[in-house]
Amino acid sequence: MTRKELFKNTLRKSVHAWKLINELPLSDDESLMLRHFMDQPGFLDLHWRMFVPAIKGQGTEEQKQKWLPLANKMQIIGCYAQTELGHGSNVQGLETTATFDPQTDQFILHSPTQTSSKWWPGGLGKVSTHAVIYARLITDGKDHGVHGFIVQLRNMDDHSPLPGITIGDIGVKFGNGAYNSMDNGFLMFDKFCIPRDQMLMRLSKVTREGKYVPSDVPRQLMYGTMVSVRQTIVSNASIAMARAVCIATRYSAVRRQFGSQNGGIETQVIDYKTQQNRLFPLLASAYAFRFVGEWLKWLYTDVTQRLEASDFATLPEAHACTAGLKSMTTSATSDGIEECRKLCGGHGYLWCSGLPELFAVYVPACTYEGDNVVLQLQVARFLMKTVSQLGSGKAPAGTTAYMGRAKHLLQCRSSIRKAEDWLNPAMVLETFEARALRMAVSCANNLSKFENQEQGFSELLADLVEAAIAHCQLIVVSKFIVKLEGEIKGKGVKNQLKNLCYIYALHLIHKHLGDFLSTNSITSEQASLANHQLRSLYTQVRPNAVALVDAFDYTDHYLGSVLGRYDGNVYPKLFEEALKDPLNDTVVPDGYHEYIRPLIKQHLRSARL
């Protein structure tokens, strides 16, 4: 499809999905699944996952009563317009202004510079009638920082931009189809006025007289919508990773290369230990991210209930967990999809393998909803704060509770003696805890050598990110272990999950061996025992690998992959797909007479001379 066709087709699908949601009707969770099976980025994502939650989280009761019924019935369509041309990560650096005019009781929205143009918001370019706009609030010449405002963008009769608004699509993005179904947009305001009651006023107010009144809730609640979406992105990472792994596993069982003895059949590539060493950790990650996603959903629900009761105590932990896990799982999934493409050899590069499109549509997850490095630095700040409070009498809680055992974890030596010890959950956990804590404490010690903490933080950024990643990996391993300790239905399922859990943990040890050795969390002998155990786990997973991806229950239609077909009938279908290509519509291609023939003839002439 051309970009225009793709965009229009996504509108058609979105509206059809919305119709089904109402007609069936579907619950909120089911609606999300329907969106998932629609399988294309579109304006509904931003409307439901960002616009509506922003109003719910930052609006007053009155504002919610006014706007949510309209949004819930989709009588208005909204997006989340925060990022600008000049600033995305640095939200405090946004330039759009919202200046209160007491004469008219309005805010005047203005884009003072080119870099202040809103740039990137999905659904903004062509679809949304409204947006939550983030702008610097100015009253009586004083800048109060960034706040959210509900703004109508387009005329409700003919969809034209309202006077004072310049709006459009930012152009083609990575890949051919992929994220191009979405109208990521730009927007500029030229002294555009909105009524005062369209500032989202749960967190702070501007009175009729123009007085700024902050409330006693933390200003970070303004970032609440991002916390909510980051949480869902973790579960989505599992879905995308599982999809790629399903394709690569099935195809690895079909594909044969080398190893033929006396004219017999060749070896299935899945039987090569190198293939297993690349593939099975990704299979394990798909399961691991699913379980950590379930746990994160619980954490998010818990913090939301607490916030409603004005208990803000767990907000920093919720922020650190959602930011860190969003970052870690999306980076691993993007890399994992690309690895799955390579695991499928040359055919993985064909569009009909389903992998190029999956990669192109998935990879911006490393950037949107917070650049992955910037987000790990938030985790690092949280860890440094926690380390600095050790010994102050305030016991670390939640995912940093292990830091409360710092005295032990800083000194302990791993008691792994034989390969099977690496299947002991307590020993594995302690290894990850010791590594994470020692990395965090080492950063804190290095930081303390700087007179200026901010300068020290800048100098140590790379180490801090690694410490944050170590902490996040510990969370994922620990939640997988917790899952195994709970009730798991199905004969033999627990054993399979156990294998995957230890593959996940031990491959991380192998991959980050430098960390584990340099922090003395394990010795090189213990590392080699871990590798030995890992190979043994691969052998155990091998006979069940295809069943473990079938368990994701993805239909062939959803997978959209010739290589990942359930029936394994890959080669005839590759031919079928090839023959569908428009280039094969004619035997002699367009351009033959114009370019190929004259070229050949010229050579023939010179040959005769």
Ligand SMILES: CCCCCCCCCCCCCC(=O)SCCNC(=O)CCNC(=O)[C@H](O)C(C)(C)COP(=O)(O)OP(=O)(O)OC[C@H]1O[C@@H](n2cnc3c(N)ncnc32)[C@H](O)[C@@H]1OP(=O)(O)O
């Ligand atoms: C198949 C279906 C697919 C669907 C997929 C999903 C669809 C959706 C598609 C998605 C489309 C994409 C849509 C999009 O892309 S929407 C745009 C997304 N944009 C971003 O994510 C921007 C990233 N930047 C930031 O979040 C902030 O600027 C950061 C955090 C970097 C700095 O911040 P700031 O400049 O303020 O400075 P500070 O670091 O001193 O922090 C100050 C304090 O605030 C605390 N703090 C910070 N943040 C939070 C927080 N969130 N909750 C609670 N607390 C928070 C922090 O710990 C610190 O606390 P303390 O140390 O003082 O105690």
Ligand SMILES: Cc1cc2nc3c(=O)[nH]c(=O)nc-3n(C[C@H](O)[C@H](O)[C@H](O)COP(=O)(O)OP(=O)(O)OC[C@H]3O[C@@H](n4cnc5c(N)ncnc54)[C@H](O)[C@@H]3O)c2cc1C
């Ligand atoms: C597909 C897509 C959809 C999007 N949808 C929306 C949307 O609906 N609404 C919306 O408002 N926005 C949206 N965005 C914007 C997105 O949220 C931002 O692009 C994202 O937050 C990253 O910000 P940035 O572009 O400013 O990156 P930058 O911050 O400019 O990053 C550039 C580089 O600088 C590094 N860097 C930046 N700051 C630091 C630091 N402090 N320390 C160390 N390194 C640093 C980063 O790691 C990165 O390598 C979308 C983006 C994409 C790609």
